[in-house]
Amino acid sequence: EDLMVHLWYLHYYACRRFDKSPKQTANEWSPGGVQAEFRWSPGGVQVESSGVQAESWWSTGGVQVESRWSTGGVQAESRWSPGGVQVEYRRSPGGVQAEFRWSPGGVQVEYRRSPGGVQVESWWSPGGVKWSTGGVLVGSWWSPEHLKAPLDDYMSRVPKVQILRTKKREGLIRTRLLGAGAARGEVITFLDSHCEANVNWLPPLLDRIAQNRKTIVCPMIDVIDHDNFGYETQAGDAMRGAFDWEMYYKRIPIPPELQRDDHSEPFESPVMAGGLFAVDRKWFWELGGYDTGLEIWGGEQYEISFKVWMCGGRMEDIPCSRVGHIYRKYVPYKVPGGISLAKNLKRVAEVWMDEYAEYVYQRRPEYRHLSAGDMTAQKELRSRLNCKNFKWFMSEVAWDLPKHYPPVEPPAAAWGEIRNVGSNMCMEIKHFVSGSPIRLESCVKGRGEVGWSHGQVLTFGWREDIRVGDPMHTRKLCFDAISHNSPVTLYDCHGMKGNQLWRYRKDQSLYHPVSNSCVDSSASERRVFMNTCDPASSSQRWMFERTNATVLENFNQDNN
Template identity: 75%
Template sequence: FRSPVMAGGLFAVNRKWFWELGGYDPGLEIWGGEQYEISFKVWMCGGGMYDVPCSRVGHIYRKYVPYKVPSGTSLARNLKRVAETWMDEFAEYIYQRRPEYRHLSTGDISAQKELRRHLKCKDFKWFMAAVAWDVPKYYPPVEPPPAAWGEIRNVAANLCVDSKHGATGTELRLDICVKDGSERTWSHEQLFTFGWREDIRPGEPLHTRKFCFDAISHSSPVTLYDCHGMKGNQHWSYRKDKTLFHPVSSSCIDCNPAEKKIFMNRCDPLSETQQWIFEHINMTVLEKFNSKASS
């Protein structure tokens, strides 16, 4: 199975050809970015990367880490160095998502540019068209606008959904809205994004976490679960009656204000415990979602 990008330490390659490609860019610092660099280089310079289900490649971890995993700008510098060497005009998409990268120094990349010229490598536009042709469908270069974002306030309770920075399995709860004077501590997480995948994730539109609202039945709690992007249990619809509808279970998000619990229940548009108000709404996007759902 063709793979556009593969982890830097998990593949087998002909040694002679690896060094003809220049190995890894020696200008990359310590850790990070090498998986993109070697993958782009392999494909664009005449090779291919494949997942072979019956193959076995060992990745042996030391009992200790002999170097410090970089923080600050080290990883960002590596990523920019790869982008400037291999991604051509597509590097601009990275800067649109991470404007702070524009002002980082890549170091001298003249040797890498010369290597690319010497090997007669194809351009990145070819890579996107011939190799990674389906990636934009799942990971758009420019993030589409969300349908709604910000706090999610319950009409009956006048409390907000709070995920408490939880991970997979965490049940969502009601809590005093931060904007209403709740103590602003790290434990609160009350900003959410109803995005283009029609799932709901903790975080602001350009900085969401990779957990999604998830429900498994018409009476289950609403929990966080690793986002899979395939809708199903993580597919939601925000309707004109302010209900958050779950198509798979044909039920709506409900709550118990006294116990601060959030759960699924049979939809009742007249029940204020099932009515939720997003802080910000993009009606154009929301109407597009809802018209698609009703067609």
């Protein structure tokens, strides 16, 4: 187990101009099997390479350097100039092209796994000065005792890294504030512990902050498999951060209006995922840092995101910066009782969301009378910074969010139980997890009150998918079928139609356009599966408990 998986930590770095002392620097680079070593000195450039074709030009009059190299499908071009380092970096393995431009300042950090833990190495930059002013690892009181000495011993060999430990459980948010308070660099970069930074990840972040110090920047977050440490991109890769009105974090496609010909260009994002971002240190504190009234974790990503946009800043995702993140199957520590995510979310809604908080309460009625603590200081901060209102945020920043997650949910086409005409039995979900089969069971209607969370309460909603729950409380699990004759199962809702697109036709059949088949059932086996459509078969006829004829008619008209 990696030592740093048990710690929350952050790295912070500062932009600095080149040191003019005659030091030499080595930078080792090996993307995609390319091995190259470059050495710089103020009097000239030396390039040593293995399996790399390289050309370099050096001018001492203005410190201008141009170098080109190409091997193994990787192409790169870089330029330095005296007014600030401008570097263009292109790689094209697998058809991927990326371009990096940045001003003086940057750090290359490589994380390597070894049996003893995770290694953190800061590489020197051209000119002989480390880009890094230091790093801080912050461990909460729950860090395993047997890991402390090995960690201290290992980190003693890593320059300029400080370890802070709290005396009591502070949680993610206050622990990050502790680390940020110890930071002295011009830029603070926050990283979760269960991360691995990829090649050349930091300069693209620093570039955007150097151009506009009020920009918060986030790397692209790739997925590291919890079991085998396999590394891959997220589904859809570059997408905008968003949320639904139950305040679950979501990712939505970049709208055509914001798409660029060069997919490596930074793009605006309304909301960050939360765990990984870089920010100008002074700007972070001008914004008040994190709200100290937020407990443990949860909601802080919304607070920072709303605050930076509404109070004069901006936020971007940077495709050329990539950091892997382990999405854990469980939390390897206990969360104390009495700490509620609900309190954090209500606090954010009350301080920042104005009248839009009502849409949250409609979906989370238990939040209405929940105490969120004293919010006076946060509201005064918002007033002092002359922040815009949330309506501005929704119309100017997150204008595409309602297309995917409308504040006022459009009426559903049908909902309630789905009863089979032939067997008089109902569809039911036993286990609310992806991959669970849809079963045929005795209908529960009439045998007592059925809550919205019961496995027989289903909604055929405005997205034309079928979800678990009533229209105001649907789970993010959808009916899914992959082919003719396949079972009907639950799968995480993706909102992209495809395998999750359904039609409820006038003959009471549930038609699946992708497989050109209909939902069938076997009462004896209690199975629900796809089959060739047969209007005469009662096992393929289904009755929803409630229907909206107007919406159903519109669905069918739109797809004739």
